[in-house]
Amino acid sequence: MSIGKIPYKIYLNEEEMPKAWYNLRADMKEKPAPLLSPGTYQPMKAKELEGVFCEELVAQELDDHTPFFEIPEEIRNFYKMYRPSPLVRAYCLEERLGTPAKIYYKFEGNNTSGSHKLNSAIAQAYYAKKQGLKGVTTETGAGQWGTALSMACSYFGLDCKVYMVKCSYEQKPFRREVMRTYGASVTPSPSMETEVGRKILAEHPGTTGSLGCAISEAVEKAVSSEGYRYVLGSVLNQVLLHQSVIGLETKAALDKYDIRPDVIIGCAGGGSNLGGLISPFMGQKLRGEADYRIIAVEPASCPSLTRGVYAYDFCDTGMVCPLSKMYTLGSGFIPSANHAGGLRYHGMSSTLSELYHQGLMEAVSVRQTEVFEAAEYFARVEGILPAPESSHAIRVAIDMAKECKETGEEKTIVFGLTGTGYFDMFAYEKYHNGEMSDYVPSEEELAVCRSKLPRIE
Amino acid sequence: MSIGKIPYKIYLNEEEMPKAWYNLRADMKEKPAPLLSPGTYQPMKAKELEGVFCEELVAQELDDHTPFFEIPEEIRNFYKMYRPSPLVRAYCLEERLGTPAKIYYKFEGNNTSGSHKLNSAIAQAYYAKKQGLKGVTTETGAGQWGTALSMACSYFGLDCKVYMVKCSYEQKPFRREVMRTYGASVTPSPSMETEVGRKILAEHPGTTGSLGCAISEAVEKAVSSEGYRYVLGSVLNQVLLHQSVIGLETKAALDKYDIRPDVIIGCAGGGSNLGGLISPFMGQKLRGEADYRIIAVEPASCPSLTRGVYAYDFCDTGMVCPLSKMYTLGSGFIPSANHAGGLRYHGMSSTLSELYHQGLMEAVSVRQTEVFEAAEYFARVEGILPAPESSHAIRVAIDMAKECKETGEEKTIVFGLTGTGYFDMFAYEKYHNGEMSDYVPSEEELAVCRSKLPRIE
Numbered sequence: 001m002s003i004g005k006i007p008y009k010i011y012l013n014e015e016e017m018p019k020a021w022y023n024l025r026a027d028m029k030e031k032p033a034p035l036l037s038p039g040t041y042q043p044m045k046a047k048e049l050e051g052v053f054c055e056e057l058v059a060q061e062l063d064d065h066t067p068f069f070e071i072p073e074e075i076r077n078f079y080k081m082y083r084p085s086p087l088v089r090a091y092c093l094e095e096r097l098g099t100p101a102k103i104y105y106k107f108e109g110n111n112t113s114g115s116h117k118l119n120s121a122i123a124q125a126y127y128a129k130k131q132g133l134k135g136v137t138t139e140t141g142a143g144q145w146g147t148a149l150s151m152a153c154s155y156f157g158l159d160c161k162v163y164m165v166k167c168s169y170e171q172k173p174f175r176r177e178v179m180r181t182y183g184a185s186v187t188p189s190p191s192m193e194t195e196v197g198r199k200i201l202a203e204h205p206g207t208t209g210s211l212g213c214a215i216s217e218a219v220e221k222a223v224s225s226e227g228y229r230y231v232l233g234s235v236l237n238q239v240l241l242h243q244s245v246i247g248l249e250t251k252a253a254l255d256k257y258d259i260r261p262d263v264i265i266g267c268a269g270g271g272s273n274l275g276g277l278i279s280p281f282m283g284q285k286l287r288g289e290a291d292y293r294i295i296a297v298e299p300a301s302c303p304s305l306t307r308g309v310y311a312y313d314f315c316d317t318g319m320v321c322p323l324s325k326m327y328t329l330g331s332g333f334i335p336s337a338n339h340a341g342g343l344r345y346h347g348m349s350s351t352l353s354e355l356y357h358q359g360l361m362e363a364v365s366v367r368q369t370e371v372f373e374a375a376e377y378f379a380r381v382e383g384i385l386p387a388p389e390s391s392h393a394i395r396v397a398i399d400m401a402k403e404c405k406e407t408g409e410e411k412t413i414v415f416g417l418t419g420t421g422y423f424d425m426f427a428y429e430k431y432h433n434g435e436m437s438d439y440v441p442s443e444e445e446l447a448v449c450r451s452k453l454p455r456i457e
Numbered sequence: 458m459s460i461g462k463i464p465y466k467i468y469l470n471e472e473e474m475p476k477a478w479y480n481l482r483a484d485m486k487e488k489p490a491p492l493l494s495p496g497t498y499q500p501m502k503a504k505e506l507e508g509v510f511c512e513e514l515v516a517q518e519l520d521d522h523t524p525f526f527e528i529p530e531e532i533r534n535f536y537k538m539y540r541p542s543p544l545v546r547a548y549c550l551e552e553r554l555g556t557p558a559k560i561y562y563k564f565e566g567n568n569t570s571g572s573h574k575l576n577s578a579i580a581q582a583y584y585a586k587k588q589g590l591k592g593v594t595t596e597t598g599a600g601q602w603g604t605a606l607s608m609a610c611s612y613f614g615l616d617c618k619v620y621m622v623k624c625s626y627e628q629k630p631f632r633r634e635v636m637r638t639y640g641a642s643v644t645p646s647p648s649m650e651t652e653v654g655r656k657i658l659a660e661h662p663g664t665t666g667s668l669g670c671a672i673s674e675a676v677e678k679a680v681s682s683e684g685y686r687y688v689l690g691s692v693l694n695q696v697l698l699h700q701s702v703i704g705l706e707t708k709a710a711l712d713k714y715d716i717r718p719d720v721i722i723g724c725a726g727g728g729s730n731l732g733g734l735i736s737p738f739m740g741q742k743l744r745g746e747a748d749y750r751i752i753a754v755e756p757a758s759c760p761s762l763t764r765g766v767y768a769y770d771f772c773d774t775g776m777v778c779p780l781s782k783m784y785t786l787g788s789g790f791i792p793s794a795n796h797a798g799g800l801r802y803h804g805m806s807s808t809l810s811e812l813y814h815q816g817l818m819e820a821v822s823v824r825q826t827e828v829f830e831a832a833e834y835f836a837r838v839e840g841i842l843p844a845p846e847s848s849h850a851i852r853v854a855i856d857m858a859k860e861c862k863e864t865g866e867e868k869t870i871v872f873g874l875t876g877t878g879y880f881d882m883f884a885y886e887k888y889h890n891g892e893m894s895d896y897v898p899s900e901e902e903l904a905v906c907r908s909k910l911p912r913i914e
Contacts, residue, residue, distance in 0.1 A: 007471045008537040014464045080465040081549065081840045092538065092612075110567045112842040112877070154837040155549075174631075174882040180889050181836050379638050380611040383538045385569040420569070422879045425631040432637050 009086040010253040017084050018248040019071055021241045023060075024279045025351055026067035027286040030358060032237070032350040033325035035061075036312060041456055044322050051223055052230050056127040060238040069241060071123075078122045078155060079245070082111035087253040088382075088417075094401070096381045101404035103397060104261070105417040106250045106277065107384065112178065113148035115387065115419030116273050117233050120242035121145070124231040125152035134227035135159025139189065139214030141344070142168050142423070143175025144387075145233035150182035160184040161228070163191065163217045167208035175423050189214040196220050196318070210334070211344070212317020219320060234270030235315060235324070235349050243276025250414065251280045261292060263400065265415040267392040268296040268305065268363070269342060271349030277416040278361070285360060294361040296352070297392040299371070300440045301339040304329050304348045305356055305363035307446060312456040313347055323454065326353040329441075330449030338437040340427035341368050342389035346449075366395045367438045372431040374398055375421065387419040388427055466543035467710040474541050475705040476528055478698045480517075481736045482808055483524035484743040487815060489694070489807040490782035492518075493769060498913055501779050509676060511686050513584040517695040526698060528580075535579045535612060536702070539568035544710040545839075545874075551858070553838045558861035560854060561718070562874040563707045563734065564841065569635065570605035572844065572876030573730050574690050577699035578602070581688040582609035591684035592616025596646065596671030598801070599625050599880070600632025601844075602690035607639035617641040618685070620648065620674045624665035632880050646671040653677050653775070667791070668801070669774020676777060691727030692772060692781070692806050700733025707871065708737045718749060720857065722872040724849040725753040725762065725820070726799060728806030734873040735818070742817060751818040753809065754849040756828070757897045758796040761786050761805045762813055762820035764903060769913040770804055780911065783810040786898075787906030795894040797884035798825050799846035803906075823852045824895045829888040831855055832878065844876040845884055 025031055034043040049058040060069060071079070090103040108116035128136050135158050140146030146162040153160035162184050169176055169188035179186050189209045190197040194217045200207065207213075222230035233239065254261060264281055266274035274296050284290040296305055305327045314331040315321040328347040335344045348356075355361050375391035377398070378384070386394060393415040404411050421428065430436045482488055491500040506515040517526060528536070547560040565573035585593050592615050597603030603619040610617035619641050626633055626645040636643050646666045647654040651674045657664065664670075679687035690696065711718060721738055723731035731753055741747040753762055762784045771788040772778040785804040792801045805813075812818050832848035834855070835841070843851060850872040861868050878885065887893045 011468050077548075078840075088538075091534075112836065112840055112879075114879075151840060155840070173886065174879070177882040177886045177889065178842060178879075181833055181842060181885055183837060376638055379569070380640060383535075383569055383608060383612070385635060385638060422569075422571075422631070422635075425634040428638055429630065429634045432634065 006089050006257050008091060009088050010257065011086055012084040012249060012252055014080060016252055017076070017079065018245055019076070020068040021071055022244040022248060022279050022283060023063065023067055023069060023241050024244070024283055025064035025237065027283045028354065030354060031064045032354040035322040035324055036456065038314065038320060038322055041323070052219060054124070054127045054131050054133070054229050056130065057124060057238050060241055061236060072126060075123055075126050082118065084249050085110060087250055090382055093378065093381050097398065097401050097405065099401040099405045100408060100410045101401040102410065102412045103401055104414045106246060106414070107417045108246060109384070109387070109417065109420035113144065113151055114422060115144050115148065116243060116246055116276065117145045117148035118151060119245050119276070120233060120239045120272065121148035121152040122155065123242040125149065125156045125158055128229060129156040129158055133158065133229055135161060136229055136231045137161040137163070137218040137222040138231050139163045139211060139218045141165050141211050142172055143179065144419070146184065146186070147175050147178050148233065149231065150179040150184035153184065154182040161221060162186045163189040163214040165189055165209040165211055165214050172423070189217050191217060193217070194220045210317065215316045216318035216320055234272040235345065235347065237351060239272045240275035240279070240349055240351055243272050244279040246273065246276040246416065247279040247281065250277065259412060261414040262411045263293040263295065263413050265295045265297060265393045265396050265413065267343060267389050267416065267418060268298050268348065268352070269389065270345045271352040273416050273418045275349050275352050282355065282360065295396060296356070296361060296363040297396045298363060298365050299339060299341050299343050299392065300365040300367045302329070302335040302344055303365040304346060306365045309450060310353060310357050311453055313453055315347065323456070324350045326350045327356065329446060330453050332452050333449040336439040338439050339368060340388060340430060340436065341371050341392070342387065343392065364396060366392055367440070369431070369436050369438050371395050372428070372436060384417070385421045386417060387421045388424055390416070390418040463546050463714050465548060466545050467714065468543055469541040469706060469709055471537060473709055474533070474536065475702050476533070477525040478528055479701040479705060479736050479740060480520065480524055480526060480698050481701070481732070481739055482521035482694065484740045485811065487811060488521045489811045492779040492781055493913065495771065495777060495779055498780070508680055509687050511581070511584045511588050511590065513587065514581060514695045517698055518693060529583060532580055532583050539575065541706050542567060544707055547839055549838050550835065554855065554858050554862065556858040556862045557865060557867045558858040559867065559869045560858055561871045563703060563871070564874045565703060566841065566844070566874065566877035570601065570608055571879060572601050572605065573700060573703055573733065574602050574605035575608060576702050576733070577690060577696045577729065578605035578609040579612065580699040582606065582613045582615055585686060586613040586615055590615065590686055592618060593686055593688045594618040594675040594679040595688050595690070596620045596668060596675045598622050598668050599629055600636065601876070603641070603643070604632050604635050605690065606688065607636040607641035610641065611639040618678060619643045620646040620671040622646055622666040622668055622671050629880070646674050648674060650674070651677045667774060672773045673775035673777055691729040692802065692804065694808060696729045697732035697736070697806055697808055700729050701736040703730065703733040703873065704736040704738065707734065716869060718871040719868045720750040720752065720870050722752045722754060722850045722853050722870065724800060724846050724873065724875060725755050725805065725809070726846065727802045728809040730873050730875045732806050732809050739812065739817065752853060753813070753818060753820040754853045755820060755822050756796060756798050756800050756849060757822040757824045759786070759792040759801055760822040761803060763822045766907060767810060767814050768910055770910055772804065780913070781807045783807045784813065785910070786903060787910050789909050790906040793896040795896050796825060797845060797887060797893065798828050798849065799844065800849065821853060823849055824897070826888070826893050826895050828852050829885070829893060841874065842878045843874060844878045845881050847873070847875040850874070
């Protein structure tokens with residue numbers, strides 16, 4: 001097939017869709033460090049994790065040698081309802097930029113959850129159902145992950161209990177109602193339903209909550225309720241495994257048209273999208289079969305890779321979850337309230353952290369207003385209104401395409417467009433009204449958080 | 458290809474996408490009645506219409522004999538950014554209902570405007586650009602059409618001036634911000650910018666506006682501004698022509714797998730979606746080549762086909778626009794404020810009205826709560842959170858599939874899923890909270906509106 005015939009959108013057909021997830025860790029010589037118990041600082045055993053997570057998910061979490069996990073048929077059928085997602089050739093963007101670069105994006109927003117989160121939500125719900133559980137618990141901030149999980153649970157007839165950060169629950173009622181449409185119960189956190197919630201409310205009456213607190217409530221509810229487990233939408237190895245479907249589809253679509261990317265760009269909060277998108281490409285790189293520039297883009301206001309340290313840290317603010325060795329700003333770090341662009345996690349997937357540590361990928365940080373500027377530009381040219389998170393990758397892709405215009409290089413750039421911004425219009429409104437700040441944490445602020453990291457050798 | 462191999466989603470490839478729109482009127486022996494001038498009640502001439510609408514659009518509006526209009530390449534390129542839309546086999550819905558019926562839906566929601574409206578918006582913007590205009594004006598209620606037009610104008614570098622019903626402007630800020638993202642200027646209506654707006658504000662200080670008033674402002678602005686014309690998202694023949702792309706793609710996808718539908722179902726407000734969806738099928742029916750049941754579904758609170766009369770009436774509440782012969786409740790009819798489900802137009806496309814009058818299609822009305830019940834059921838089973846408008850068609854498709862379960866008939870049902878409900882979560886919230894009413898206008902109320910129809914022979 002000639003390169004001139006590449007369609008605007010490359011769709012795989014159903015037979016070409018991935019039948020197995022790819023476990024990137026299997027190809028890493030230096031493996032990511034193991035999770036540690038928050039009580040003993042010793043490596044977590046499957047048994048311990050199974051009190052919180054589903055059994056098969058624990059097995060996936062701990063397995064760093066099996067390269068492929070078959071995607072169960074039930075999950076593949078669900079995937080068929082909204083996948084394959086299109087790999088889009090950004091012809092209009094290229095033309096507007098006047099760049100010789102060829103730009104592609106893998107668009108994960110064409111489903112009601114509005115993002116790639118559904119890829120792992122359906123897998124986690126499936127294993128919960130298979131284990132005979134009644135339901136699962138989780139936390140959500142603005143509601144993207146909660147929405148995805150609600151959809152997945154509704155499909156498998158599982159109860160879904162979401163602790164939603166109270167200020168989002170009150171100020172962003174739309175995703176809450178989407179979750180209710182899918183039958184989830186949504187509780188503003190902190191709540192009186194859990195011990196930790198009651199404790200926080202007693203100490204801080206009138207608090208509007210935080211993600212750390214919501215995690216603690218969701219975990220407590222899971223371990224204290226018969227037939228429930230806790231699920232998480234990012235950071236974990238199991239999540240990267242499920243999200244590898246993004247990268248596998250991307251690679252299959254590129255291969256179908258004999259396209260070889262030079263650069264792969266993804267936004268990075270906890271790493272679920274980036275880890276999924278890059279996995280088969282990074283696999284080739286690890287096996288010495290091919291080389292790519294791989295770039296993680298994070299917000300300047302929450303710069304875990306670019307300004308964090310590589311150390312063991314708690315995965316949650318409440319310090320009840322296991323510790324992970326990762327690039328972290330310290331679990332006490334809380335991004336500025338003015339930061340609207342998502343990707344607010346203090347740490348990073350341990351797999352991505354290790355790859356970054358080995359110099360196999362790069363990281364850059366971008367400021368909020370330049371992210372929204374890119375978002376609006378992209379919306380006007382390519383039609384799709386992007387999520388603020390995704391727009392971090394757009395920013396860097398556009399900048400690189402402009403560089404190509406200067407140098408005349410015909411680079412092939414692939415980036416991940418993780419989702420749509422339909423539920424983020426408050427943030428866009430702020431941007432339109434010139435009320436968006438570009439807060440960046442000071443060295444002093446980061447040093448304070450860093451000083452509180454647990455000391456583990 | 459064997460029937461057993463039908464994928465979840467049928468996508469046409471780019472070469473299979475329609476290259477011409479189909480003008481249904483060309484195959485009608487009895488043509489729809491002509492538009493009449495609001496001043497003289499005489500048939501509108503092209504010259505008169507060209508003061509308000511773009512020239513080529515006027516030509517399309519008045520042409521009832523040319524069967525095909527080539528889709529200009531610029532529009533086809535834009536279509537490629539979000540089309541072809543998938544024709545989805547509702548396997549999960551069929552299984553959950555336990556029906557032998559085969560259910561397909563044509564999903565038009567996978568674009569930022571969230572609906573099929575973009576199909577005509579881009580065409581109207583193109584012809585405005587081609588005519589060398591500076592911009593266009595329009596009105597919008599909740600903002601679906603305004604969003605679509607903003608996207609289209611942004612693509613062609615046209616100025617876009619939207620008069621948004623003031624209560625929506627204030628209470629539904631999200632679509633307003635989407636329009637601003639695409640560079641449109643959005644004015645709450647009534648405004649001080651137009652004579653009619655100032656007059657209404659003087660007479661009714663504190664009014665929150667109406668669609669009729671916003672139309673009047675948009676038309677005034679267009680005819681009084683150098684280089685501007687007015688555009689409309691439904692009702693008109695030109696809109697049905699552009700929307701035929703929905704039906705043409707649907708038919709091509711069905712033909713590709715040798716599927717012959719028995720029933721085609723679409724929601725109907727002004728008729729843009731229904732008219733587009735059914736056009737090639739109705740064409741076959743008119744030419745005696747095939748027969749299908751075709752069903753228009755309207756809200757019981759605004760039942761123009763099922764309880765209206767077939768007569769000449771004003772297209773707008775303000776009685777400044779031309780008159781159309783159509784099924785109408787009277788241009789003074791205003792649906793209950795409790796009606797959240799869209800499709801609030803007092804009349805109906807003149808083409809669809811004539812076809813209904815000739816007995817070539819059926820119409821049913823459904824109540825609001827049963828529409829939202831179907832919407833939620835569908836969301837949980839098929840994943841997609843539907844627009845309230847689209848859910849009228851879902852309701853009837855589900856009921857028919859249930860009948861098939863009773864009778865054992867293996868009917869093939871196709872319905873139009875016009876869009877997503879992401880910006881309608883206030884309505885879903887009302888439904889969840891049990892606050893949704895099932896208001897249906899009384900015979901007396903309708904008789905009053907009917908008595909005010911213009912008397913034209």
